[in-house]
Amino acid sequence: MNRKQYGFIVIIIVFIFSGSILFENCSPKPASAIILFDSSAYIGSITCKSCHPKEYQDWKISDHFKAMDLPNDSSVKGNFNNQSLSADGVNSKFYKKADNYYINTQGEDGLNHDYLVKYTFGYFPLQQYLIEFPGGRLQSTRLSWDSRNKKWFHQYANQKIPSHDWMNWTGNGQNWNTMCASCHSTNLQKNYDVENDVYKTSFNEINVTCESCHGAGKSHVAYINSDYKNGNKIAGSMIKIAKGTNQILQINNCAPCHARASSLSTDAFNATVQTKEIMDHLIPEIPSSEHYHADGQANDEDYIYTSFAESKMFTRGVMCSNCHNPHSGKLILTGNAACMKCHTKNYDSPAHTFHQVGTTGSECKNCHMPSKVYMGNDIRFDHTFRVPRPDLSVKYATPNACNNCHQDKSAKWSADAVIKWYGPNRKYHFAEDLIPGANEKDANAPKHLIKILNDTSAPAIIQATAANYLRSYQTTESVSALLKSLNHKDAQVRYRALKSLSNFSEENWINNAGFLLNDSVKAVRIAAAELYANLPNDRIPVQLNESFTKAKQEFENYLSFQTDFSVGNVMLADYFLKQKNYVGAEKFYLRALKKDGAINYARLNLSAVYNAQNKNTASLNILLEAQKIDPKNDRIYYNLGLLYNEMNDLKGAENSFSKAVELHSSNPRVYYNYGILLQQKRNVAKAESIFLQGLRVDARNPDLYYVLAVLYVQTNQNSKAITPISFLKANYPNNPDYQELFKIAGL
Secondary structure (H helix, E strand, O other), rough: OOOOOOEEEEEOOOOOOOOOOOOOOOOOOOOOOEEOOOOOOOHHHHOOOOOOOOOOHHOOOOOOOOOEEEOOOOOOOOOOOOOOEEOEEEEEEEEOOOOEEEEEOOOOOOOOEEEEEEEEEOOOOOEEEEEHHHHHHEEOOOOEOOOOEEEEOOOOOOOOOOOOOOOOOOOOEEHHHHHHHOOEEEEEEEOOEOOOOOEEEOOOOOOOOOOHHHHOHHHHHHHHHHHOOOOOOOHHHHHHOOOOOOHHHHHHHHHHHHOOOEEEEEEHHOEEEEEEOOOOOOOEEOOOOEEEOOOOOOOOOOHHHHHHHHOOOOOOOOOOHHHHOOOOOEEOOOOOOOOOOOOOHHHHHHHOOOOOOHHHHHHHHHHOOOEEEEEOOEEEEEOOOOOOOOOHHHOOOOOOOHHHHHOOOOOHHHHHHHHHHHHHOOOOHHHHHHHOOOOOOOOOHHHHHHHHOOOOOOOHHHHHHHHHHHOOOOHHHHHHHHHHHHOOOOOOHHHHHHHOOOOOHHHHHOOOOOOHOOHHHHHHHHHHHHHHOOHHHHOOOOOHHHHHHHHHHHHHHHHHOOOOHHHHHHHHHHHHHOOOOHHHHHHHHHHHHOOOOOHHHHHHHHHHHHHHHHOHHHHHHHHHHHHHHHOHHHHHHHHHHHHHOOOHHHHHHHHHHHHHHOOOOOOHHHHHHHHHHHOOOOOHEEEEEEEEHHHHHHHOOOHHHHHHHHHHHHHHHHHHHHHHHHHHHHHOOOOOHHHHHHHHHHO
């Protein structure tokens, strides 16, 4: 999995020089039906064998059965007979001593060490190995065994990942307890100690067993041996996913381990919980351009759920077990036969595929489920099940299945072939609006996004993505669409609408979003609490106090649950900073940096913590450290400029603002503050130039028009002042700060 790039939003606005530097912030309803089982009543998979021998044997050949194991001659697939591998600047050796398996490789100090293999991890197409570290940590090796080609290889080929980086094999991104454990063992209890940053992780069975999916079995066995034999039939037979389970319950049962998502609590992976609403436990990734192509096709590891939720199959009620044997994990039928279960035979002929039977181009999956390789050798198929659209590739440079095979041809060639076969007209697909909606440079982007939100046939997860993108467009239409989305029947849309409203001023939502503090779905309540937590306590409407207090507690619990992640520490620290709990904020920013030394936005926010306590020397040192790590980050230079100005180092402030401009900052406050500094130094021509440059970045920024008008008036250039003053009069006629300028201009 590639390092996740997090987008952060400036949330404290500094007008001129306010004495503080910016900090950046991480970024009718269906009722939930929850069935609880006795979480201590796990009886072990062997107990299931006597009544379910076929299912048990299917499971024994599954990847679930081989998810994790103790290392021995049977479970270890890698060659440990004194083998070696040199890759990406790291020399490693693999050997056995007595009955133990060892890997000699580079550790977190940059030096080579001998590491005892504690567990095998995975099986096919690759196998990794878990190494034990202090504090209860197990780390997954970057060194992996290619089970298909029988060789050692380095995941993330051609990347030299430093020891302090989140993605280093000894770092937070490869930590088993946090990133992997819940989906590879049964009844996994992470048992993370937040205060001491240690784990006491436990599980009932080492691999993914019957009870991982069906829930603890004690009640089921007791029922079968008593009431069932006596003819007292109970629907579901006291297990979690029985025969006849509906689509949503089944998919939500699979999703925790087959979705790219963040979990709200341990319940997300708890086999004792069954729910009709996924967002009571998980926040699934949406197909935004962060990890997907602009049209919604997978571009990074998505673990299937998000892609499938985009598909027509999902909307038509198809579920995992329609194609896959849930016990073996294998396809029920191979090749095109799996698709012909539902689709008519004519789809499996050259009349439809325009490729000869038996060729690669005649396979349904290659056109409708294009694949990518992840983790070095793991081929995964995109479950969006979409019709190839090379015409969109021509227009927007998105990928298409045709050119995945015909790489020597152009997208235009493929589009022409489709027209020849199927005619000039294509059925509408949401990608036609999602792609331009994802492009912030497209002036019509908000219209495309609002169209998706108003389209009742659009998949809910695509509407959620549209709501997410609308956060970037500060228009009346955007606000109206987001407020309307607060009443959407799907929790993902409500959740994303709340998250986007945080980018808009509070008067737009303060009296319109509070009802979601009592939403039936946990993730929505948490998002509502996060939104209102941005307000001072005396600004929260009094009628919301009780519901806000309850939802806020859920939000704080969620933040605490995330603190074994590096970014989770930043999230909690950001919250503490907003609450002016500077001790807590400092603690968790520092912990985030310990887990990921490259997480530079933690340094920017930590600098704000020190600045808020008048510890400006410490604040400056942190920013200078951030500058060394990322010397081309304009935000760092902007914060340096504000801090230097506060410390009366005007030369340092000027140089920092100048560097931010040189780096083409898109933040209008850079040009605003830099121009005022130049004006104070009586460098009028340069100040004017900087203000105008800022307006090229943000053509409708009222603050820049205001300071430009003031500059012209103060330098007796009243004729030039008419243009910016006219803009302010046309757009902000009642703003009291502008009235004197209106008089001067005679407006």
